[in-house]
Amino acid sequence: MPEQRLYFLLQRAAHELRVDADRRCLAAAGLTTAQLGALFAVRETPGLTQRDLARTLGQRESGITAMVQRLTGAGLLARDRHPDQHRAVVLTLTDEGAAALERIRPEMDRFNAExxxxLGDGFDDTVAALAKLAGFRTPAPRDDGP
Structure with missing residues (x-):
């Protein structure tokens, strides 16, 4: 029954793709796919806070804090005070961060072409199915009481 193996196959495919993509990204720009995702998110959403970045990437804020420290330390992101929120910081892509994204583009294009x-003609259907799965949430059980 193939449907019983769907989750296992998704996990296996995600792992294999992440390992290969990380290898390529590290070779091209010294970045992991997680770091690359953070840079893209900051570039695409000006004024993004660390909390927003955690939500966007589906990560815990503590993990994002450590990642942002690494990326700012490498000169790829800048942190500035949020104009309205006292404790928040705004993340900005630096020129070095933008250059890293450009360095990685040819490898990303190769990866996507492969x-x-x-997948051939099934590529677009696969993208659509994965987009649906990425937004999947099991409804919380209802408590109708006694």
Whole structure:
């Protein structure tokens, strides 16, 4: 029954793709896919806070704090005080961060082309299905009481 293996296959595919993508990204720009995702999110959403970044990436704030420290230490992100929120900081992509994204683009294009070739005509359907799964949430059980 293939449907019983769906979760296992998704986990296995995600792992294999992440390992390969991390290898490529590290070689091209010294970044992991998680760090790359953070840089893209900051570039695409000006004024993004660390809390917003954690929500966007589906990560805990503590993990994002450590990642942001590494990325600011590497000169790829800048942290500035939020104009309205006392304790919040705004993240900004630096020129070095933008250059890293440009360095990685050819490898990302190759990776996506290889996936497109592998999936053929099913590529767009796979992207659509994964987008649905990425937003999947099991409804909370109802408590109708006694």
């Amino acid at each position: 996936l497109h070739a592998l």
